[in-house]
Amino acid sequence: MELTVGQLAERSGVAVSALHFFERQGLLTSTRTAGNQRRYRRDALRRVAFIRIAQRVGIPLKEVAAILALLPDNRTPTREDWARVSACWQDELDRRMRHLQQLRDDFTACVGCGCMSLAACPLVNPGDKLGNEGAGPRRLLTS
Structure with a gap:
Protein backbone atom coordinates (compact mmCIF):
# COMPACT_ATOMS: atom_id res chain seq x y z
CA MET A 1 0.00 0.00 0.00
CA GLU A 2 1.30 3.43 -0.90
CA LEU A 3 0.81 6.57 1.16
CA THR A 4 -0.44 9.95 0.04
CA VAL A 5 1.61 12.95 1.05
CA GLY A 6 -1.03 13.78 3.66
CA GLN A 7 -0.90 10.27 5.11
CA LEU A 8 2.90 10.36 5.20
CA ALA A 9 2.79 13.75 6.93
CA GLU A 10 0.29 12.53 9.51
CA ARG A 11 2.13 9.28 10.23
CA SER A 12 5.60 10.85 10.37
CA GLY A 13 4.68 14.05 12.19
CA VAL A 14 6.35 16.13 9.46
CA ALA A 15 4.58 18.92 7.57
CA VAL A 16 3.63 18.34 3.95
CA SER A 17 5.84 21.28 2.96
CA ALA A 18 8.82 19.61 4.67
CA LEU A 19 8.14 16.35 2.81
CA HIS A 20 8.09 18.27 -0.47
CA PHE A 21 11.37 19.93 0.54
CA PHE A 22 12.92 16.55 1.40
CA GLU A 23 11.87 15.28 -2.01
CA ARG A 24 13.40 18.30 -3.78
CA GLN A 25 16.63 17.62 -1.86
CA GLY A 26 16.67 13.99 -3.07
CA LEU A 27 15.98 12.55 0.39
CA LEU A 28 12.64 10.99 -0.58
CA THR A 29 11.15 9.74 -3.81
CA SER A 30 7.55 9.44 -4.86
CA THR A 31 5.63 8.21 -7.82
CA ARG A 32 2.76 10.08 -9.45
CA THR A 33 -0.76 8.89 -10.06
CA ALA A 34 -2.61 9.53 -13.31
CA GLY A 35 -3.99 12.62 -11.56
CA ASN A 36 -0.40 13.79 -10.77
CA GLN A 37 -0.71 13.14 -7.02
CA ARG A 38 2.32 11.99 -5.08
CA ARG A 39 2.45 8.46 -3.67
CA TYR A 40 5.14 7.20 -1.31
CA ARG A 41 6.14 3.64 -0.51
CA ARG A 42 5.65 2.70 3.13
CA ASP A 43 9.41 2.61 3.74
CA ALA A 44 9.32 6.41 3.32
CA LEU A 45 8.18 6.48 6.97
CA ARG A 46 11.54 5.05 8.05
CA ARG A 47 13.41 7.40 5.77
CA VAL A 48 11.61 10.40 7.25
CA ALA A 49 12.35 9.14 10.77
CA PHE A 50 16.03 8.76 9.79
CA ILE A 51 16.08 12.32 8.39
CA ARG A 52 14.47 13.75 11.53
CA ILE A 53 16.93 11.96 13.81
CA ALA A 54 19.86 13.16 11.71
CA GLN A 55 18.55 16.72 11.83
CA ARG A 56 18.15 16.48 15.59
CA VAL A 57 21.85 15.72 16.04
CA GLY A 58 22.89 18.37 13.53
CA ILE A 59 23.89 16.26 10.54
CA PRO A 60 23.58 18.35 7.36
CA LEU A 61 20.93 17.24 4.86
CA LYS A 62 23.60 16.83 2.18
CA GLU A 63 25.22 14.12 4.32
CA VAL A 64 21.83 12.56 5.03
CA ALA A 65 21.18 12.36 1.27
CA ALA A 66 24.54 10.66 0.69
CA ILE A 67 23.74 8.01 3.29
CA LEU A 68 20.18 7.47 2.09
CA ALA A 69 21.57 6.98 -1.43
CA LEU A 70 23.24 3.81 -0.11
CA LEU A 71 19.84 2.23 0.55
CA PRO A 72 18.27 0.07 -2.16
CA ASP A 73 15.73 1.77 -4.43
CA ASN A 74 14.10 -1.39 -5.72
CA ARG A 75 12.97 -2.83 -2.37
CA THR A 76 12.15 -1.90 1.17
CA PRO A 77 15.38 -1.62 3.18
CA THR A 78 15.98 -4.43 5.64
CA ARG A 79 17.24 -4.17 9.21
CA GLU A 80 20.70 -5.03 7.86
CA ASP A 81 20.50 -2.18 5.34
CA TRP A 82 19.64 0.28 8.11
CA ALA A 83 22.42 -1.08 10.33
CA ARG A 84 24.91 -0.63 7.47
CA VAL A 85 23.98 3.00 6.81
CA SER A 86 23.78 3.84 10.51
CA ALA A 87 27.32 2.53 10.96
CA CYS A 88 28.51 5.16 8.48
CA TRP A 89 27.93 7.83 11.11
CA GLN A 90 29.34 6.03 14.12
CA ASP A 91 32.71 7.82 14.12
CA GLU A 92 31.14 11.22 13.47
CA LEU A 93 28.59 10.76 16.24
Whole structure:
Protein backbone atom coordinates (compact mmCIF):
# COMPACT_ATOMS: atom_id res chain seq x y z
CA MET A 1 0.00 0.00 0.00
CA GLU A 2 1.30 3.43 -0.90
CA LEU A 3 0.81 6.57 1.16
CA THR A 4 -0.44 9.95 0.04
CA VAL A 5 1.61 12.95 1.05
CA GLY A 6 -1.03 13.78 3.66
CA GLN A 7 -0.90 10.27 5.11
CA LEU A 8 2.90 10.36 5.20
CA ALA A 9 2.79 13.75 6.93
CA GLU A 10 0.29 12.53 9.51
CA ARG A 11 2.13 9.28 10.23
CA SER A 12 5.60 10.85 10.37
CA GLY A 13 4.68 14.05 12.19
CA VAL A 14 6.35 16.13 9.46
CA ALA A 15 4.58 18.92 7.57
CA VAL A 16 3.63 18.34 3.95
CA SER A 17 5.84 21.28 2.96
CA ALA A 18 8.82 19.61 4.67
CA LEU A 19 8.14 16.35 2.81
CA HIS A 20 8.09 18.27 -0.47
CA PHE A 21 11.37 19.93 0.54
CA PHE A 22 12.92 16.55 1.40
CA GLU A 23 11.87 15.28 -2.01
CA ARG A 24 13.40 18.30 -3.78
CA GLN A 25 16.63 17.62 -1.86
CA GLY A 26 16.67 13.99 -3.07
CA LEU A 27 15.98 12.55 0.39
CA LEU A 28 12.64 10.99 -0.58
CA THR A 29 11.15 9.74 -3.81
CA SER A 30 7.55 9.44 -4.86
CA THR A 31 5.63 8.21 -7.82
CA ARG A 32 2.76 10.08 -9.45
CA THR A 33 -0.76 8.89 -10.06
CA ALA A 34 -2.61 9.53 -13.31
CA GLY A 35 -3.99 12.62 -11.56
CA ASN A 36 -0.40 13.79 -10.77
CA GLN A 37 -0.71 13.14 -7.02
CA ARG A 38 2.32 11.99 -5.08
CA ARG A 39 2.45 8.46 -3.67
CA TYR A 40 5.14 7.20 -1.31
CA ARG A 41 6.14 3.64 -0.51
CA ARG A 42 5.65 2.70 3.13
CA ASP A 43 9.41 2.61 3.74
CA ALA A 44 9.32 6.41 3.32
CA LEU A 45 8.18 6.48 6.97
CA ARG A 46 11.54 5.05 8.05
CA ARG A 47 13.41 7.40 5.77
CA VAL A 48 11.61 10.40 7.25
CA ALA A 49 12.35 9.14 10.77
CA PHE A 50 16.03 8.76 9.79
CA ILE A 51 16.08 12.32 8.39
CA ARG A 52 14.47 13.75 11.53
CA ILE A 53 16.93 11.96 13.81
CA ALA A 54 19.86 13.16 11.71
CA GLN A 55 18.55 16.72 11.83
CA ARG A 56 18.15 16.48 15.59
CA VAL A 57 21.85 15.72 16.04
CA GLY A 58 22.89 18.37 13.53
CA ILE A 59 23.89 16.26 10.54
CA PRO A 60 23.58 18.35 7.36
CA LEU A 61 20.93 17.24 4.86
CA LYS A 62 23.60 16.83 2.18
CA GLU A 63 25.22 14.12 4.32
CA VAL A 64 21.83 12.56 5.03
CA ALA A 65 21.18 12.36 1.27
CA ALA A 66 24.54 10.66 0.69
CA ILE A 67 23.74 8.01 3.29
CA LEU A 68 20.18 7.47 2.09
CA ALA A 69 21.57 6.98 -1.43
CA LEU A 70 23.24 3.81 -0.11
CA LEU A 71 19.84 2.23 0.55
CA PRO A 72 18.27 0.07 -2.16
CA ASP A 73 15.73 1.77 -4.43
CA ASN A 74 14.10 -1.39 -5.72
CA ARG A 75 12.97 -2.83 -2.37
CA THR A 76 12.15 -1.90 1.17
CA PRO A 77 15.38 -1.62 3.18
CA THR A 78 15.98 -4.43 5.64
CA ARG A 79 17.24 -4.17 9.21
CA GLU A 80 20.70 -5.03 7.86
CA ASP A 81 20.50 -2.18 5.34
CA TRP A 82 19.64 0.28 8.11
CA ALA A 83 22.42 -1.08 10.33
CA ARG A 84 24.91 -0.63 7.47
CA VAL A 85 23.98 3.00 6.81
CA SER A 86 23.78 3.84 10.51
CA ALA A 87 27.32 2.53 10.96
CA CYS A 88 28.51 5.16 8.48
CA TRP A 89 27.93 7.83 11.11
CA GLN A 90 29.34 6.03 14.12
CA ASP A 91 32.71 7.82 14.12
CA GLU A 92 31.14 11.22 13.47
CA LEU A 93 28.59 10.76 16.24
CA ASP A 94 31.30 9.60 18.65
CA ARG A 95 33.34 12.73 17.80
CA ARG A 96 30.32 14.97 18.36
CA MET A 97 29.61 13.29 21.68
CA ARG A 98 33.20 13.85 22.83
CA HIS A 99 32.95 17.54 21.92
CA LEU A 100 29.63 17.94 23.72
CA GLN A 101 31.00 16.20 26.82
CA GLN A 102 34.05 18.44 26.75
CA LEU A 103 31.83 21.50 26.40
CA ARG A 104 29.69 20.32 29.31
CA ASP A 105 32.70 19.58 31.50
CA ASP A 106 34.99 22.50 30.60
CA PHE A 107 32.77 25.39 29.59
CA THR A 108 31.77 26.43 33.10
CA ALA A 109 35.33 26.39 34.35
CA CYS A 110 36.60 28.14 31.24
CA VAL A 111 34.05 30.94 30.88
CA GLY A 112 31.78 30.61 33.88
CA CYS A 113 34.32 31.61 36.53
CA GLY A 114 33.42 35.24 36.01
CA CYS A 115 36.87 36.64 35.31
CA MET A 116 36.21 36.68 31.55
CA SER A 117 39.92 37.08 30.91
CA LEU A 118 41.78 33.91 30.04
CA ALA A 119 44.91 35.97 29.65
CA ALA A 120 44.80 36.83 33.34
CA CYS A 121 43.43 33.55 34.70
CA PRO A 122 46.09 32.07 36.96
CA LEU A 123 44.21 28.78 37.32
CA VAL A 124 43.24 27.81 33.79
CA ASN A 125 45.64 29.81 31.64
CA PRO A 126 48.65 31.07 33.56
CA GLY A 127 50.81 33.38 31.45
CA ASP A 128 48.26 33.23 28.60
CA LYS A 129 49.85 30.03 27.27
CA LEU A 130 46.66 29.27 25.33
CA GLY A 131 46.87 32.61 23.51
CA ASN A 132 50.12 31.40 21.96
CA GLU A 133 48.26 28.49 20.37
CA GLY A 134 45.92 30.72 18.37
CA ALA A 135 42.64 32.58 18.46
CA GLY A 136 39.34 31.37 19.85
CA PRO A 137 38.36 29.14 22.73
CA ARG A 138 41.43 26.89 22.60
CA ARG A 139 40.35 24.49 25.37
CA LEU A 140 37.02 23.90 23.68
CA LEU A 141 38.44 23.53 20.17
CA THR A 142 40.60 20.50 20.93
CA SER A 143 39.28 17.05 20.11
